[in-house]
Amino acid sequence: MAPHLPLIIDDWFTARGWTPRAHQRDVLASYQAGASQLLIAPTGAGKTLAGFLPTLTDLVDGQFEGLHTLYISPLKALAVDVQRNLSTPIAEMGLPIRVETRTGDTSAAKRARQRVKPPQVLLTTPEQLALLISHPYAELMFGTLRRVVLDELHALVTSKRGELLSLGLARLARLAPDMRITALSATIAQPEMLRDWIAQPLPQRRTDLLHMAGGAPPELSILQTQERLPWAGHSAVYAHRELYETIQRHKTTLLFVNTRSQAEMLFQGLWDINDDMLPIALHHGSLSVEQRRKVEAAMASGKLKAVVCTSTLDLGIDWGDVDLVVQVGAPKGSSRMLQRIGRANHRLDDPSRALLVPSNRFEVLECEAAVEAVAEGHQDSEDPMPGGYDVLAQHVLGMACAEPFLANDLYAEVTCAWPYRDLTREKFDKVLDFVATGGYALRAYERYARLKQNPDGKWRHSHPQVAQQYRLNIGTIIEEPMVRVRLVRARGQKHGRTTGPIGAGGRVLGEMEEYFFGTLSLGDTFMFGGEIVAFEGMKDNEAFVSRAFSKDPKIPSYMGGKFPLSTYLAERVRRIMDSPGEWPKLPDQVSDWLRLQRDLSVLPRRDSLLVETFPRGTNNFLVCYPFEGRLAHQTLGMLLTRRLERMRARPLGFVASEYALAIWGLGDLSALIRTNRLSLDELFSEDMLGDDLEAWLDESALMKRTFRNCAIIAGLIERRHPGKEKTGRQITMSSDIIYDVLYQHEPDHILIEATRRDAARGLLDIERLGQMLARIRHHIVHKPLHQISPLAVPVMLDIGKEPIFGEARESAMSDAADELIREALGER
């Protein structure tokens, strides 16, 4: 069915020599037929207009009073950008439509005005939606709502922010039964699942899945280096010169790296050889907002030749002129890679160009796998998960702030949210009880009693202050404790000792994890914001640094998240290794290495697990190659060492990499296995995920760390209190105490349950480990060796860099790579 396009809009297109694009017409037609839509489209490409064409069409006659369209984006900056993009056509068509943004940056006065007299179009964030619906006026404000536009939805639904959003939408659907959703998403693995996510809360559930026809396929290549490829490490220093030359040859290059430290190192490395003084900039999440805005503005106006960045620039405002995207280090997954490639060249019919730069030999395989996956258009994005109880608790409290509710009604409402569609009444009641009283173990404390029941059975908040606290602490994003970093003048030096006070004030360079400064002594130098600075001291929530000219700075070790290697890429890497016919396309340095492995040991096969054992020095090593990512390997290492201890194999420690796991100890593992005193099938049996895992979790600090997040989200612990900001340390202390109480007296508390789930999912990768153990059951290939194998070299190099668990710490293990290689070749 052809959509109806009002004359004034049609004329506007014509005046520009445009016609609405197919996907823009599709969205409008679907909306006019009474449906909701999920539009899958790459970034740019007139997506904003597609999302808002139905709104412009509805509002063209200026008759509509009140809020018509609510737009929700994961980024504040995107809301501002959309406002700018919308205001142009609206002004040019002379339409009487008010478009406003509302974020944490919006003044209190403007927010108050928006409540009384909302604009027809409000652009905002998921957190603001939660705030808006927690007010009694929500019913009035959203009663008129017709449309919700969800932008970059793929980026929200896999996190707790998405869970919070889903609950907000369930409430909106009740307040505005006529509302329909238009969601915009990048390409993802399971579009149907995302469509269901959207349709679930809507009374009118019909939701059309629309695809925008893709432009030219992207062109990917892997850097063919003339240099020697490192065996291990992630800094890609070898490629700096070649990268610099690549930047010179292109108009504008966007260089993605996986960590902030890598960004600092790469930026510094490029700057060191920047003889032509090319304008190259740096962009990552620790740098100050002003600094980042400056870089973004320079980029938008075409003043930069290159930007080195982390995933800060994965989403957001489009720049037209990027003609090359570089990924330095492992690409990790094809969907992530595709998203990044999409940041280059937004002219639809030109191919985006990307260059992958592996930082070590193993990563060559991963890059190769990514190139093939992208060529086939394969998606390996994460799927949305069942919702967490901590997020639900936050929402329940918010709803009590809006108006008193009956448990039955709210239960019916929240199960309309896709992540909570299978929530049992029993769990809901437990969450409600937790919000009302704190649960059995905390019932005695009045401060945890946040709800009261009216005589008519309705729940309401126990005190107006509860609502204030709730609104101050809204949201699901928890940060590590951070400190501000200020640049000051160096203190005076006298007789080699620093004297005098720290200079006051100073420019804010950015923020860093408080934790990092615990590892520094005064005078230590490190890289930050593209400069080498010296640590001058700390005061309150600020760290002071001065400019330094050290040759040998430390690299900040941030406490960031981890990108897991996708299962899909891992599978492809295994396949490449297992297919010598494909090796010729690999660089010689890599194929030679695999050939050596084949000759001196065996190659890991696709459907089995290779376990090598060999002696080295006074220790015996067991190295296996599951290719399941660092997290799963770390968990496996933890569990295997416990088992080996019980089997009296005397393990001392282990180290995990993205591809392999190495365990060492005093017992002669080869002999133990040969004489059947140690069974590998038993060692790797799946039941380790039962009692062993429980026992380990019980004594792990990891649970406490995870609990902290859940407790904050559930509102048990306040981040912010009217008038004062709590420090990270205070929060951690009180969260530890509560955890101990609950763990002892109420181990099935809803928050402990939430914590277990989060730990299993985010930090331990239990599911993936379980799948691997099932896959390799009775498919373990044991290869006893007399010395280290070529494939084991990279993971063995990691030993000594990481804190080692176990009784002893190897010092003899810090040998250089070449020595290990010579050993592997039997030259020693």
Add this chain to the structure above:
DNA sequence: GACCTGCTGCGGGATG
């Protein structure tokens, strides 16, 4: 001496 890993996002409002 080094070939030094671990991302991002948001956030009251009533009162004087």
